Amino acid sequence: MKLLEYEAKQIFSEYGIPVPKGALIRAPEEAAAHLPETGGAVVLKAQVDVGGRGKAGGVLFADAKTAVDTARELFAREIKGIPVREVLIEERLAIEHEYYVSIAVDRSSRQPAVLFADAGGVEIESAASAVRKVIVSPLLRDIPPFLMRELLGGAPKVLAPVINRLYRVFQEKDAMLAEVNPLVTTPQGVYAADAKLIVDDNALARQGIAVNRDLSEREREAEKHGFSYVELDGTIGVIGNGAGLTMSTLDLIEFYNGRAANFLDVGGGADQERVMHAVRLVASMPDVSVIVVNLLGGITRCDEVAKGIIAAGVAPTVIVRMAGTNEAEGRQLLGEHGYRMLESMDAAVRAAMEVAP
Amino acid sequence: MIYGDKSLGVIVQNITGRQGMFHTELMNAYARDLGGRGVVAGVAPGKGGREVHGVPVYNTVKEALREHDATRSVVFVPGGAAGDSIMEAAHAGITLAVVITEHIPVHDAMKAIAYARLHDCTVIGPNCPGLLSPGECKLGIMPAHLATRGNVGVVSRSGTLTYEVVDELTRAGIGQSTVVGIGGDPVIGQTFVDVLARFEDDPLTKAVVVIGEVGGNLEEEGVRSTDLPVVTYIAGVSAPPEKRMGHAGAIIEGGEGDARSKVRRLAALGIPVASRPSEIPGLIREVL
Numbered sequence: 001m002k003l004l005e006y007e008a009k010q011i012f013s014e015y016g017i018p019v020p021k022g023a024l025i026r027a028p029e030e031a032a033a034h035l036p037e038t039g040g041a042v043v044l045k046a047q048v049d050v051g052g053r054g055k056a057g058g059v060l061f062a063d064a065k066t067a068v069d070t071a072r073e074l075f076a077r078e079i080k081g082i083p084v085r086e087v088l089i090e091e092r093l094a095i096e097h098e099y100y101v102s103i104a105v106d107r108s109s110r111q112p113a114v115l116f117a118d119a120g121g122v123e124i125e126s127a128a129s130a131v132r133k134v135i136v137s138p139l140l141r142d143i144p145p146f147l148m149r150e151l152l153g154g155a156p157k158v159l160a161p162v163i164n165r166l167y168r169v170f171q172e173k174d175a176m177l178a179e180v181n182p183l184v185t186t187p188q189g190v191y192a193a194d195a196k197l198i199v200d201d202n203a204l205a206r207q208g209i210a211v212n213r214d215l216s217e218r219e220r221e222a223e224k225h226g227f228s229y230v231e232l233d234g235t236i237g238v239i240g241n242g243a244g245l246t247m248s249t250l251d252l253i254e255f256y257n258g259r260a261a262n263f264l265d266v267g268g269g270a271d272q273e274r275v276m277h278a279v280r281l282v283a284s285m286p287d288v289s290v291i292v293v294n295l296l297g298g299i300t301r302c303d304e305v306a307k308g309i310i311a312a313g314v315a316p317t318v319i320v321r322m323a324g325t326n327e328a329e330g331r332q333l334l335g336e337h338g339y340r341m342l343e344s345m346d347a348a349v350r351a352a353m354e355v356a357p
Numbered sequence: 358m359i360y361g362d363k364s365l366g367v368i369v370q371n372i373t374g375r376q377g378m379f380h381t382e383l384m385n386a387y388a389r390d391l392g393g394r395g396v397v398a399g400v401a402p403g404k405g406g407r408e409v410h411g412v413p414v415y416n417t418v419k420e421a422l423r424e425h426d427a428t429r430s431v432v433f434v435p436g437g438a439a440g441d442s443i444m445e446a447a448h449a450g451i452t453l454a455v456v457i458t459e460h461i462p463v464h465d466a467m468k469a470i471a472y473a474r475l476h477d478c479t480v481i482g483p484n485c486p487g488l489l490s491p492g493e494c495k496l497g498i499m500p501a502h503l504a505t506r507g508n509v510g511v512v513s514r515s516g517t518l519t520y521e522v523v524d525e526l527t528r529a530g531i532g533q534s535t536v537v538g539i540g541g542d543p544v545i546g547q548t549f550v551d552v553l554a555r556f557e558d559d560p561l562t563k564a565v566v567v568i569g570e571v572g573g574n575l576e577e578e579g580v581r582s583t584d585l586p587v588v589t590y591i592a593g594v595s596a597p598p599e600k601r602m603g604h605a606g607a608i609i610e611g612g613e614g615d616a617r618s619k620v621r622r623l624a625a626l627g628i629p630v631a632s633r634p635s636e637i638p639g640l641i642r643e644v645l
Contacts, residue, residue: 105463107573110470110544138467139475174464176543202436203462232597243541244515244570247592252633254595263596268516296517296524297500323524324500345521346635 234259275308302330372399480546507532549579
């Protein structure tokens with residue numbers, strides 16, 4: 001789950017990473033109460049979860065006189081379709097130099113990778129070649145000095161402790177990504193001008209995060225049943241077991257020029273009740289006229305699946321392909337209730353295409 | 358076959374859980390038919406002294422290995438505790454840990470895999486169905502009845518999609534040497550590169566099916582690393598774009614973890630890419 005900038009900055013601050021003085025406001029008038037004592041300039045940043053926020057108009061600059069009006073302007077905006085409900089108001093930093101630093105999970109080496117560039121800012125992606133990368137053993141608590149020297153190159157040594165604190169955040173907050181872009185030097189010292197933190201969805205519970213905000217309400221409902229579920233915009237409902245097989249079923253629908261309405265992976269060992277909930281959930285989408293159920297595996301009992309489909313009793317046509325224990329019993333049950341069970345996923349998808357071309 | 362044969366003893370961690378019990382019996386049924394050793398002991402903290410389908414249970418891996426000759430473990434320990442169990446196995450002398458568990462926090466996986474490597478323990482998974490060398494041995498939860506012995510290796514990030522492909526191959530009369538599910542998580546012990554290297558050293562394996570998914574670039578890495586004839590299939594070409602992992606992810610992965618660009622890059626390497634699972638047997642025949 002991706003944290004918003006102000007949440008990430010709060011955590012950074014707890015770990016001793018300097019962040020600009022600021023406050024979260026929920027109405028434009030509140031800006032007046034959070035102006036810097038020095039009377040200096042401020043930056044107003046929409047707290048919305050979108051990439052390229054600055055370019056999309058989500059970051060505005062102001063001074064003491066214009067802060068409230070500028071905040072009003074920002075609260076009235078939609079940033080890439082998302083309304084602005086919270087704004088972070090911060091003192092504007094006197095930036096000397098911008099750097100880029102991030103720590104991510106490197107799939108290839110199976111270890112944390114720390115990335116650093118002498119030039120931060122919005123164009124970092126196109127400057128990939130200028131980025132230095134070191135791999136740190138996950139068994140170490142800190143980035144060892146020799147790796148830090150390699151990472152920083154000629155950049156100021158004052159950045160090192162800040163990067164080490166970021167590494168602690170990455171480890172202790174179960175982050176998939178901890179990024180500061182830009183990390184800036186000012187006459188007053190080093191600051192994290194921006195902050196991005198993505199927490200591993202498999203570690204939300206131990207991080208004390210109860211609700212995964214990245215999920216829609218229906219997706220959360222699906223999650224309660226243990227399904228992974230994504231809504232799409234087609235007409236053919238899809239229920240599978242295992243992410244790969246379910247994805248492959250969606251691909252096959254596209255291969256035959258159909259449009260899938262959803263992705264629903266029921267997970268391992270689906271029983272009657274889970275199958276029933278899955279079928280009902282998919283059938284509840286208004287555009288769905290046919291549902292392809294594609295289940296395969298050692299644990300899945302086909303008679304249980306058949307009973308679940310029959311118990312769901314939904315209006316859209318349900319076409320089944322399944323293989324596993326008690327296949328013959330399942331086929332018989334489905335046949336008795338007028339459902340079709342086909343031998344292969346190709347055949348099942350083709351049959352669905354005849355119902356919802 | 359790769360990753361060892363039926364003569365090697367196996368333990369099951371969390372053998373008293375529902376999945377652990379169920380699959381212990383299935384693994385042992387498979388071993389019995391083939392004269393293999395199968396699961397010789399189980400581990401469940403606090404439950405030492407019990408038996409599961411005739412297999413003795415111990416409190417720790419160390420105790421189990423004191424009483425039994427085993428080098429391989431199948432791990433069914435749930436998410437938050439699984440990392441620790443992998444380290445326990447490696448520390449006690451297990452040399453191959455097959456981790457079925459899903460939802461392991463990625464930091465736990467990174468630590469456990471690094472620790473296991475220090476102890477010369479190979480980790481397959483997490484979030485994987487394990488491996489099956491048809492007619493030889495089975496470690497994990499793959500349905501053995503779909504497979505048949507032959508000379509095509511299968512390596513996959515998926516579970517059920519692997520069974521689908523194995524089923525297609527078997528129906529087409531193409532047997533498998535070993536089928537390996539490496540797991541669908543971002544951090545896994547054995548990647549395509551590692552498994553393909555084992556297949557290269559395996560006299561039985563003449564060609565390999567590589568089954569990939571959206572995310573990362575491990576498929577390309579693997580395919581580039583091997584001289585064996587390879588056929589690939591990538592699931593997820595119709596999937597909406599993955600939520601990008603910020604700039605860092607884009608930089609590490611060259612900005613291209615989606616299935617379509619993956620398919621393009623594999624095709625550019627001259628590798629046959631099936632557009633659906635049912636095309637795989639035909640493509641395999643062409644490279645054999």
